[in-house]
Amino acid sequence: MTTTVDSAPVVEPTVHHRLRRRPPNSVRNGRSLLMTVAGFGVTALFVLFLGVLIGIKGAAGALPVVAAITIPLAAVLWGVVRFTRTRTKLAFALAFGAALVLSVAIGVLIVLMSRLLSEPNSIFFAQLILSLPFVVAVAAAWQLARGVFWFDGTKEHQLRPEESGARPISAPLTVAATATPTALAAAAADTVTSPAHVVETGDAAVAGDVVDPGMPLLSVQGLKKHFPIYGGVLRRQIGTVYAVDGVDFDIYPGETFSLVGESGCGKTTLGRTVIQLTPSTDGRVVFDGYELADVDPDDMRPLRRRMQIIFQDPFGSLNPRMPVSDIIGEGLLSQGLSDRKARDKRVEDALELVGLRREYSRRYPHEFSGGQRQRIGVARALALGPDFIVADEPVSALDVSIQSQVLNLLLDLKRDLNLTYLFISHNLSVVQYFSDRVGVMYLGKIVEIGSVEELYKDPRHPYTVALLSAIPEADPRRRKKRLVLKGDVPSPAAPPAGCRFHTRCWLRERLGNPENCVTIEPPLVPYGDDPGHRVACHWADEISQSTVAQAEAETPAVVAAVAGDE
Amino acid sequence: MTETSTVRRGLGAPPPDDILVDVRNLRTSFKVMDGIVPAVDGISFSLGRGQTLGIVGESGSGKSVTALTIMRLLEIPPAEIGEGSEIWFDGKDVLSMSESEVRQLRGDDMAMIFQEPLTSLNPVFTVGDQIAEQVKLHKKVKEREARDRAVEMLRLVGIPSPERRAKQYPHELSGGMRQRVMIGMALSCEPKLLIADEPTTALDVTVQAQILELLKAIQQRTGAALMLITHDLGVVAEMVDNVVVMYAGQIVEQGTVEEVLIEPRMPYTMGLIESIPTVEKRGGRLSAISGVVPSPFHLPPACRFEPRCPYRWETCRTVPPELYKAGASGRTARCHLHLAEAQPRLEAAIAQHEQNMRTGRRLTGAPDRIGE
Numbered sequence: 011m012t013t014t015v016d017s018a019p020v021v022e023p024t025v026h027h028r029l030r031r032r033p034p035n036s037v038r039n040g041r042s043l044l045m046t047v048a049g050f051g052v053t054a055l056f057v058l059f060l061g062v063l064i065g066i067k068g069a070a071g072a073l074p075v076v077a078a079i080t081i082p083l084a085a086v087l088w089g090v091v092r093f094t095r096t097r098t099k100l101a102f103a104l105a106f107g108a109a110l111v112l113s114v115a116i117g118v119l120i121v122l123m124s125r126l127l128s129e130p131n132s133i134f135f136a137q138l139i140l141s142l143p144f145v146v147a148v149a150a151a152w153q154l155a156r157g158v159f160w161f162d163g164t165k166e167h168q169l170r171p172e173e174s175g176a177r178p179i180s181a182p183l184t185v186a187a188t189a190t191p192t193a194l195a196a197a198a199a200d201t202v203t204s205p206a207h208v209v210e211t212g213d214a215a216v217a218g219d220v221v222d223p224g225m226p227l228l229s230v231q232g233l234k235k236h237f238p239i240y241g242g243v244l245r246r247q248i249g250t251v252y253a254v255d256g257v258d259f260d261i262y263p264g265e266t267f268s269l270v271g272e273s274g275c276g277k278t279t280l281g282r283t284v285i286q287l288t289p290s291t292d293g294r295v296v297f298d299g300y301e302l303a304d305v306d307p308d309d310m311r312p313l314r315r316r317m318q319i320i321f322q323d324p325f326g327s328l329n330p331r332m333p334v335s336d337i338i339g340e341g342l343l344s345q346g347l348s349d350r351k352a353r354d355k356r357v358e359d360a361l362e363l364v365g366l367r368r369e370y371s372r373r374y375p376h377e378f379s380g381g382q383r384q385r386i387g388v389a390r391a392l393a394l395g396p397d398f399i400v401a402d403e404p405v406s407a408l409d410v411s412i413q414s415q416v417l418n419l420l421l422d423l424k425r426d427l428n429l430t431y432l433f434i435s436h437n438l439s440v441v442q443y444f445s446d447r448v449g450v451m452y453l454g455k456i457v458e459i460g461s462v463e464e465l466y467k468d469p470r471h472p473y474t475v476a477l478l479s480a481i482p483e484a485d486p487r488r489r490k491k492r493l494v495l496k497g498d499v500p501s502p503a504a505p506p507a508g509c510r511f512h513t514r515c516w517l518r519e520r521l522g523n524p525e526n527c528v529t530i531e532p533p534l535v536p537y538g539d540d541p542g543h544r545v546a547c548h549w550a551d552e553i554s555q556s557t558v559a560q561a562e563a564e565t566p567a568v569v570a571a572v573a574g575d576e
Numbered sequence: 577m578t579e580t581s582t583v584r585r586g587l588g589a590p591p592p593d594d595i596l597v598d599v600r601n602l603r604t605s606f607k608v609m610d611g612i613v614p615a616v617d618g619i620s621f622s623l624g625r626g627q628t629l630g631i632v633g634e635s636g637s638g639k640s641v642t643a644l645t646i647m648r649l650l651e652i653p654p655a656e657i658g659e660g661s662e663i664w665f666d667g668k669d670v671l672s673m674s675e676s677e678v679r680q681l682r683g684d685d686m687a688m689i690f691q692e693p694l695t696s697l698n699p700v701f702t703v704g705d706q707i708a709e710q711v712k713l714h715k716k717v718k719e720r721e722a723r724d725r726a727v728e729m730l731r732l733v734g735i736p737s738p739e740r741r742a743k744q745y746p747h748e749l750s751g752g753m754r755q756r757v758m759i760g761m762a763l764s765c766e767p768k769l770l771i772a773d774e775p776t777t778a779l780d781v782t783v784q785a786q787i788l789e790l791l792k793a794i795q796q797r798t799g800a801a802l803m804l805i806t807h808d809l810g811v812v813a814e815m816v817d818n819v820v821v822m823y824a825g826q827i828v829e830q831g832t833v834e835e836v837l838i839e840p841r842m843p844y845t846m847g848l849i850e851s852i853p854t855v856e857k858r859g860g861r862l863s864a865i866s867g868v869v870p871s872p873f874h875l876p877p878a879c880r881f882e883p884r885c886p887y888r889w890e891t892c893r894t895v896p897p898e899l900y901k902a903g904a905s906g907r908t909a910r911c912h913l914h915l916a917e918a919q920p921r922l923e924a925a926i927a928q929h930e931q932n933m934r935t936g937r938r939l940t941g942a943p944d945r946i947g948e
Contacts, residue, residue, distance in 0.1 A: 272780040379868045409634040410807060414851035414864035421861065436780060439810075443853030443862070466855070480785035482810030484852050486833045494789050495782045497736075498750045 064117020704742025
């Protein structure tokens with residue numbers, strides 16, 4: 011709920027900071043710069059030292075000293091950083107070996123030089139100049155290896171499940187384990203006050219009368235995400251894309267909240283910003299009491315386990331060079347489950363949960379059909395045992411018959427694992443079937459929000475009306491005249507002043523272009539008796555059966571003449 | 577492809593004059609490394625002048641290949657058109673035409689709108705040039721007139737300030753605009769047949785509504801026949817008169833749009849319609865078609881839908897079904913349910929379908945197991 015609206019029941023989520031706070035960005039940038047400089051410096055000094063040592067003592071003489079330093083050092087590094095992947099080990103060995111080889115080369119050159127040049131001063135400077143490129147080369151090789159190989163040195167991070175509320179990671183991921191009678195009872199008690207639960211029981215009238223909606227699982231307040239546009243010779247910032255521009259909504263445990271809108275309206279960006287895959291520009295996201303923008307990145311990890319995402323494109327979102335076991339297991343690995351056997355068990359549990367066979371974990375993505383790939387994407391999201399899943403157009407890329415299989419799967423999982431979904435889609439029929447509450451987005455803002463029953467029965471924003479009117483129904487008896495919007499969505503880099511929809515609004519046209527649509531941006535305010543139904547339109551009262559019918563009747567003439575307008 | 581225009585032997589009689597397109601027993605296959613892919617396997621349908629036909633099917637069912645074969649846009653080899661295939665267009669046999677004759681026809685009398693407007697427009701020419709090129713090729717007009725025609729087409733498809741837009745390149749236009757340009761280009765020579773291959777799949781629902789309204793308005797105005805290829809049953813219900821449902825390269829059901837969508841008589845069509853989410857099905861499971869479309873290399877021996885069919889029995893595994901008559905004239909379905917002895921089964925299937933349409937399936941049991 012917005013904090014700006016007084017009449018709506020405002021539920022201010024209690025924010026607790028048991029986790030370490032994230033330091034300010036300036037500190038974090040400084041820290042990372044310091045670490046880089048120190049890394050380069052230490053590497054360079056070490057190599058130079060070895061080189062000089064070899065130069066002075068000769069290769070044979072330096073050997074005991076070099077061995078005495080490098081072998082323990084390698085052993086310590088090997089132990090401290092618990093590598094689990096062969097390629098990480100390879101990267102490490104490669105960088106270490108390169109450093110040793112270069113050190114020997116430096117030493118040999120120094121010996122050669124001291125023979126060729128006699129004057130001490132020139133020897134010293136020649137040494138200095140010659141060794142510098144080597145130092146840089148070694149340091150660069152090290153950094154390159156770090157970048158090229160996935161080299162994050164997966165340490166066993168001390169997780170605090172009691173703090174983050176995440177499920178223990180080594181527990182088997184089965185329906186039975188999570189749906190124990192006590193857990194189910196607790197879950198039921200948890201959701202019994204939420205409107206989602208009431209809606210699920212099919213009693214729409216009750217949904218409107220809920221006074222205390224309970225504690226939201228996710229609360230988004232004034233969230234903004236702006237992307238800079240760089241241009242010109244100096245790559246200065248010449249503009250801003252207002253992808254998400256001030257969005258408020260709550261999601262309650264066990265419900266499915268959907269975001270609909272045309273492409274380019276910011277649905278996907280919002281979904282990604284909510285789970286902090288991209289940092290937000292402004293505003294708050296409170297997930298189960300944690301303000302996500304404030305949590306230290308290291309402490310985000312146990313929280314991330316509870317928030318997962320299913321991506322739209324089942325072909326682009328699976329790495330073709332990784333077997334399914336690695337694709338699904340990567341999240342488990344980065345959460346600290348380094349035991350291969352335990353991880354594979356979890357992966358197979360997840361596969362079973364989405365209706366795939368356990369043996370499929372050895373296969374590669376190209377061996378699967380689109381629907382199966384999307385199931386793998388779902389399994390990846392489930393492997394960590396999340397509470398909250400952002401489903402970003404999970405069925406748009408699938409054929410109709412496969413689409414219903416995946417929708418059924420998502421519904422089953424929601425029921426069995428007590429999941430909460432943020433469902434992003436442009437398909438209004440799917441949204442109507444699938445979700446409890448809907449938010450309609452237009453150009454980075456929510457223009458209307460409400461329960462599915464309310465919104466589809468009594469839409470109060472002209473954009474919602476147009477979207478609903480545009481759905482083609484698979485019933486030739488219901489052929490109707492459609493209310494066709496003119497033109498395309500304006501660029502989010504230059505949103506129209508006042509109401510963002512006024513450039514395409516059919517209602518404004520009917521009302522004779524009232525002034526306030528262009529000058530005043532309408533706030534998202536409750537409409538009617540249902541406090542959950544809010545709409546951002548100055549003229550929401552003007553929408554009725556007859557105005558919509560008239561607008562629909564006029565549409566074809568408009569199309570035949572000039573359908574588009576900028 | 578030879579450059580001769582000899583009329584092939586064994587050709588049937590040309591269709592009556594009011595039929596614009598008549599496809600008879602069309603078989604198109606592709607020779608690939610792993611074998612032969614029968615993409616289209618013996619389909620027959622006809623389309624009257626000014627009529628609208630919808631071809632429905634999932635990806636891989638052969639609907640696009642059908643369109644490309646009619647346009648003669650397939651390269652031969654690897655494509656191969658089977659013996660006994662006939663495509664009649666406007667009283668002429670398309671398959672026995674020479675390449676130059678087809679080129680005369682293509683773009684002039686029959687035109688096609690593709691799914692991806694960005695990839696089917698040339699990025700290095702302005703959209704005005706691209707439309708004018710086609711006009712110049714087919715109508716003997718001067719450069720100036722062709723250009724005027726291009727601007728006029730852009731205006732017809734509802735692009736604002738067409739003079740300015742004609743000088744722009746495809747990347748400067750939005751997706752809906754590009755699709756309008758494609759439509760304008762297809763209509764520039766006033767074709768008798770317009771083939772639209774998934775014209776709105778890549779577009780938003782509001783823009784889709786714009787394009788569909790536009791297609792309707794233009795069809796009314798020019799009297800062109802429209803062949804609409806899509807997987808969206810909503811679009812089909814909105815736009816077309818007759819429907820052909822394709823599955824694994826075969827026609828499995830055909831009839832008028834009311835007949836096919838309201839009273840489907842083939843389990844695949846029933847499944848497709850049931851799997852569309854609607855209000856009535858809220859709170860229940862969608863009745864999904866289990867499994868996936870069979871690989872073209874391992875087609876089931878008899879009925880191609882048999883492995884996924886909820887109503888199958890022994891006959892389905894042994895005897896390939898034909899297109900049986902199912903109700904009124906021109907209404908056919910490729911399903912053994914229409915055999916006389918299967919009458920009780922057909923009634924049961926219809927009853928089940930109607931129940932599924934009303935309520936969806938209740939949430940029960942474990943998730944569907946696939947791949948087994």
